[in-house]
Amino acid sequence: MSLTTNPIKILLVDDHQLFNDGLKSLLSTEQNLEIVGQVYESRNVLYEIQRLNPQLIFLDINLPEQNGIELSKIILKDFQNVKIIFLTMYADEQMLKEAKKLEVHGYILKNSSKKELLLGIETVMNGKQYFDAKIHKSAQDESNKDDLSKKFALTEREKEIIAYVKAGLDSYQIADKMSLSYLTIKTHRRNIHFKLGTTSTPELIRFANENSL
Amino acid sequence: MSLTTNPIKILLVDDHQLFNDGLKSLLSTEQNLEIVGQVYESRNVLYEIQRLNPQLIFLDINLPEQNGIELSKIILKDFQNVKIIFLTMYADEQMLKEAKKLEVHGYILKNSSKKELLLGIETVMNGKQYFDAKIHKSAQDESNKDDLSKKFALTEREKEIIAYVKAGLDSYQIADKMSLSYLTIKTHRRNIHFKLGTTSTPELIRFANENSL
């Protein structure tokens, strides 16, 4: 059957040339796959999709300029018949959540085997979603992080605000960005301090950096 | 000549199986190289070196348990005839400095080409050190940082205070630590803001972090 069907046209997107080329080399022995192109810089992705018309894209998340998350939003919107599988080293919940929210077709970790990769391709090309089993495992590892998160029990909103605070914005600017009242931001900040046991913005920033919140 | 000499025996150490296998695949066409082994977990590295007796190790820095830096210390001590080339995504000065301090034989970025990799192998096997050209660029970025420091012309005292601010201390605490008047700290902070073009503590911290001040 695989002899009669056309090979699946795949585009590889990863800024690490050695990984990108190595992956191509690794997949080149597969008869039913064809690497139609390789992209090393995010700015070339959309153009190459249009030019090469791939059916499936392996997309790295951590790209220098425009990251994979941002890119996938555009691709999903503009090229609706193209499947996207994130191929990333990030095994953390945040990324996984993001990916699932985006309704991307797959999420595979770089510490996977070729076999798993092929399984992922097959699954996704059959119209299903594929999320790396190790991520579910690491979803348990997240219980570590969840321990932290649960301990401090930061809500989504609070995490968002912490990000803005780390970026150097004051409460007025944050309120503006989030289209909320300045007073609401103040309340959130107070709650954050309470949860984390911090008493000032510099302390909070330090804490957030040290615990990579 | 390469027909008469034995191929260089190489061990690949990287927890990302896809990268590791891809790299093997990529190098498998080279007649004068032989991938004698692949290690995915840092705890197996020393045993595999002993067992396989490689001449050259490609070592990832960012390994889960024991990282590449730690590992290389042991390897350099216990297997003095083995060459080590870091193969990493980190292009920052800190890592480079670390590597140079360790007197490791090479440092190549993952966003390199096969050609560069082969050049690195050749250079190192000829007894020289090889540091990725792209890192020298980032080494120039260091001079940017020096430029930055000069541009912003921060004095010793100012840098000290920035460190305390980053640590989350307020001006009173800093004054106490430095045995100075609170008012003096305020003056220094004002001067720092003036020099860096910042207007608030969070901004300052962000700036300092981004420019590793």
Next chain:
DNA sequence: AATAAATTACCTCCTAAGAGGTATTTTGTT
């Protein structure tokens, strides 16, 4: 010895942030 640079220190004024309390609405879960 003279000059520049760095460090120390104080004053006033204004505003953002922290501390404390309260309350409504929205969202999610059983």
Next chain:
DNA sequence: AACAAAATACCTCTTAGGAGGTAATTTATT
């Protein structure tokens, strides 16, 4: 439908930080 959790919003009060100006003392550097 009922309840808990999260998000939104306001009030008052106090204090630390930022903006402006000024100046004495110490340390380099010529």
